[in-house]
Amino acid sequence: MSSVVKDTHHDDHPSGIMRWIRTTNHKDIGTLYLWFAMIMFFIGGFMALIIRSELFQPGLQFVDPQFFNSMTTMHALVMLFGVVMPAFTGLANWLIPMMVGGPDMALPRMNNWSFWILPFAFSMLLSTLWMDGGAPAGGWTLYPPLSLQTGDAFPFLIFSIHFMGLSSIMGAINVIATILNMRAPGMTLMKMPLFVWTWLITAFLLIAVMPVLAGGVTMLLTDKFFGTSFFNAAGGGDPVMFQHIFWFFGHPEVYILILPSFGVVSSIIPTFARKPLFGYSSMVYATASIAFLSFIVWAHHMFTVGIPLAGELFFMFATMLIAVPTGVKVFNWVTTMWKGAMTFETPMLFAIAFIVMFTIGGFSGLMLAITPADFQYHDTYFVVAHFHYVLVPGSIFAIMAACYYWLPKWTGNMYPETLGKIHFWLSTFFVNLTFFPMHFVGLAGMPRRIPDYSLQFADYNMIASIGAFGFGIAQILFLYIVIKTIKGGKKATDQVWDGADGLEWTLPSPPPYHSFNTPPVVK
Amino acid sequence: MRYLNKFLIFVMINISVLPAQAGWLDLNMPKGVTDISNEVFGLHMLILWICVVIGVIVFGAMFWSILMHRKSKGVTPATWHESTKLEFIWTIVPFIILIGMAVPATKTLIKMYDHSDSEIHIKITGYQWLWQYEYLNTGISYYSKLSTPYSEIYNKKSKNVNYLQQVDNELVVPINKKIRFLLTSNDVLHAWWVPDLALKRDAMPGYINEMSTIINKPGIYRGSCAELCGRHHGFMPIVIKAVTEDEYEKWLTARKVKTSGVAKIK
Numbered sequence: 001m002s003s004v005v006k007d008t009h010h011d012d013h014p015s016g017i018m019r020w021i022r023t024t025n026h027k028d029i030g031t032l033y034l035w036f037a038m039i040m041f042f043i044g045g046f047m048a049l050i051i052r053s054e055l056f057q058p059g060l061q062f063v064d065p066q067f068f069n070s071m072t073t074m075h076a077l078v079m080l081f082g083v084v085m086p087a088f089t090g091l092a093n094w095l096i097p098m099m100v101g102g103p104d105m106a107l108p109r110m111n112n113w114s115f116w117i118l119p120f121a122f123s124m125l126l127s128t129l130w131m132d133g134g135a136p137a138g139g140w141t142l143y144p145p146l147s148l149q150t151g152d153a154f155p156f157l158i159f160s161i162h163f164m165g166l167s168s169i170m171g172a173i174n175v176i177a178t179i180l181n182m183r184a185p186g187m188t189l190m191k192m193p194l195f196v197w198t199w200l201i202t203a204f205l206l207i208a209v210m211p212v213l214a215g216g217v218t219m220l221l222t223d224k225f226f227g228t229s230f231f232n233a234a235g236g237g238d239p240v241m242f243q244h245i246f247w248f249f250g251h252p253e254v255y256i257l258i259l260p261s262f263g264v265v266s267s268i269i270p271t272f273a274r275k276p277l278f279g280y281s282s283m284v285y286a287t288a289s290i291a292f293l294s295f296i297v298w299a300h301h302m303f304t305v306g307i308p309l310a311g312e313l314f315f316m317f318a319t320m321l322i323a324v325p326t327g328v329k330v331f332n333w334v335t336t337m338w339k340g341a342m343t344f345e346t347p348m349l350f351a352i353a354f355i356v357m358f359t360i361g362g363f364s365g366l367m368l369a370i371t372p373a374d375f376q377y378h379d380t381y382f383v384v385a386h387f388h389y390v391l392v393p394g395s396i397f398a399i400m401a402a403c404y405y406w407l408p409k410w411t412g413n414m415y416p417e418t419l420g421k422i423h424f425w426l427s428t429f430f431v432n433l434t435f436f437p438m439h440f441v442g443l444a445g446m447p448r449r450i451p452d453y454s455l456q457f458a459d460y461n462m463i464a465s466i467g468a469f470g471f472g473i474a475q476i477l478f479l480y481i482v483i484k485t486i487k488g489g490k491k492a493t494d495q496v497w498d499g500a501d502g503l504e505w506t507l508p509s510p511p512p513y514h515s516f517n518t519p520p521v522v523k
Numbered sequence: 524m525r526y527l528n529k530f531l532i533f534v535m536i537n538i539s540v541l542p543a544q545a546g547w548l549d550l551n552m553p554k555g556v557t558d559i560s561n562e563v564f565g566l567h568m569l570i571l572w573i574c575v576v577i578g579v580i581v582f583g584a585m586f587w588s589i590l591m592h593r594k595s596k597g598v599t600p601a602t603w604h605e606s607t608k609l610e611f612i613w614t615i616v617p618f619i620i621l622i623g624m625a626v627p628a629t630k631t632l633i634k635m636y637d638h639s640d641s642e643i644h645i646k647i648t649g650y651q652w653l654w655q656y657e658y659l660n661t662g663i664s665y666y667s668k669l670s671t672p673y674s675e676i677y678n679k680k681s682k683n684v685n686y687l688q689q690v691d692n693e694l695v696v697p698i699n700k701k702i703r704f705l706l707t708s709n710d711v712l713h714a715w716w717v718p719d720l721a722l723k724r725d726a727m728p729g730y731i732n733e734m735s736t737i738i739n740k741p742g743i744y745r746g747s748c749a750e751l752c753g754r755h756h757g758f759m760p761i762v763i764k765a766v767t768e769d770e771y772e773k774w775l776t777a778r779k780v781k782t783s784g785v786a787k788i789k
Contacts, residue, residue: 058687060678065755276602279604330581339601372628379751454687
């Protein structure tokens with residue numbers, strides 16, 4: 001019987017490095033995810049600056065075109081799978097148990113595993129930079145036959161994508177299990193904060209599409225090494241089939257990258273407007289509609305492959321429909337601000353900038369949905385401008401807003417407000433300086449993924465490059481602010497923000513090791 | 524307000540750095556030289572302006588709120604947070620606007636898919652990293668690749684005005700005749716794109732894609748490969764020379780002689 005007594009003492013707290021390797025605690029794992037995303041953000045950003053350096057002027061100055069292609073490919077893979085997705089999983093780890101009133105994530109050991117896969121996956125991916133034939137250079141979309149021309153890096157690329165997918169799927173299972181099983185009594189689904197809702201929907205998207213990507217890249221692998229011809233026209237295969245498989249994953253993927261941002265912004269706006277979120281239930285339904293629509297629009301990435309007219313029309317109409325639920329979200333946020341009593345602390349500034357610039361990205365998205373016009377936009381810098389507007393001042397700004405908003409809760413210290421605001425204004429200015437001119441060069445005819453361009457695009461490329469360096473340098477300030485806040489600062493109250501509402505604000509700052517040992521009462 | 528200021532400053536900087544050679548036209552999609560490309564331009568502008576109007580309304584409401592409904596003005600926040608009527612309105616109104624966009628877009632797209640009554644048929648094959656043009660039923664076939672010298676690309680010599688947009692053999696076509704292009708590839712994916720004709724389609728191994736156009740104005744029209752195709756993806760431009768029908772016939776005859784001459788030597 002004594003062994004049973006012993007078993008209840010499961011609170012083993014190793015210190016030093018072993019604390020992080022063996023941890024099953026949702027806060028520690030959340031921290032690991034967020035730091036991992038931060039490191040990858042600087043690596044991916046460095047790659048972006050190599051791209052922008054080469055594009056500063058016409059002509060080839062710094063890198064070989066093949067290496068340039070490697071940079072665009074790796075920049076995308078690192079930023080999508082190494083920054084935005086882990087950062088959101090980190091936020092989910094930190095916040096979901098506290099928001100639903102649970103002690104921890106439902107599956108803590110799997111939680112540890114799903115994080116610790118990532119450093120291996122990305123070491124493998126980044127190691128390809130030093131391999132024969134160079135790092136993957138066929139674009140992050142891995143379209144065959146070009147991606148099959150990759151050198152020694154190819155199997156490492158495929159296996160690292162398998163690992164990333166595995167990690168994401170386990171993270172998603174954990175989120176779903178936590179949300180469905182760990183809610184405090186009285187926390188009904190329609191009382192959950194929107195961040196929890198958006199993550200629940202995101203998790204289902206992940207489970208639905210990550211295996212599709214895994215299947216697609218596995219077929220690439222067998223085409224390359226085992227003589228199959230899934231995508232090889234000469235062997236009876238079909239290169240377009242890969243694109244269908246990829247974008248069946250890829251379009252839900254882009255909503256995986258944005259839905260949690262909606263949740264973050266829906267938490268922040270009401271707090272600083274001191275007014276409840278407008279249209280909570282329609283926000284939930286809008287998110288679910290966006291998720292559903294994401295499965296039936298994939299071929300809008302392939303308007304130029306020569307789909308029959310009926311197909312083009314279907315995917316155009318379905319894509320345009322997405323504007324409806326997305327519009328509902330934006331209108332609800334603006335109405336939440338309307339007649340509020342707003343203050344503009346750093347998280348609020350980032351959240352407002354998110355709404356404005358995400359909407360600009362949404363507008364260009366609507367333009368891209370119009371098939372005849374898309375023939376002109378497709379694979380140009382207009383597309384580059386579009387998806388960077390929804391991903392950088394979209395997802396990345398939402399992640400930064402979340403960091404400023406919850407850092408005082410996580411660390412117990414307030415971040416330096418003035419520095420935060422400087423970081424915000426620098427980021428906003430430079431992000432627009434970088435990406436707004438890309439609309440112009442794209443419309444004027446500059447294709448994406450080219451290391452050199454004709455002379456009429458020179459001016460805007462130079463402006464974009466200056467903006468990119470400014471944005472990159474501004475993020476060092478962000479790193480400094482985060483470290484400074486962790487190390488100390490004005491003590492935060494439990495409530496932190498006077499308008500904040502939600503279970504996480506009822507816990508002390510910083511919260512205890514196991515968030516809620518006894519379930520809170522939800523009215 | 525400060526946000527707005529930043530944006531205005533940003534716009535001003537953009538305008539002020541516009542050098543003399545880059546006119547305002549370089550900021551926008553080209554209208555092009557075919558009926559279809561003009562329609563596409565019209566669609567583009569229509570949707571752009573609809574987006575601008577929606578943006579002005581939504582951001583206007585937002586910035587009004589930012590200016591007026593702030594705590595420092597001593598306002599007490601409202602407590603309402605639901606209105607089925609509003610939600611209904613802003614679901615239905617965008618839906619109707621979307622239908623307004625979809626109708627002209629569908630009409631244009633149907634026209635773009637009509638390849639009937641084509642008089643000239645040209646097969647285009649993409650290679651890493653050049654294009655092959657075959658005038659079907661004439662025996663004329665040739666390759667077209669970048670003619671910008673490496674010395675310009677590697678900054679040893681100053682760049683000419685058509686830097687990276689010049690080829691050794693242009694694609695010569697007549698105006699006012701319906702031309703059908705058949706696209707395929709010999710290796711990886713490419714995409715054949717000429718903005719002035721509003722034509723872009725992927726060239727893929729194992730597939731033959733189809734598109735057609737009628738050019739209204741003689742001139743030189745430049746484009747490029749638009750699908751990542753490897754190391755020299757940025758270096759496979761397209762140049763089309765659109766000429767009058769007479770000139771085209773002359774060119775065709777001259778080219779045929781040249782082609783058969785080559786055959787004789789063999």
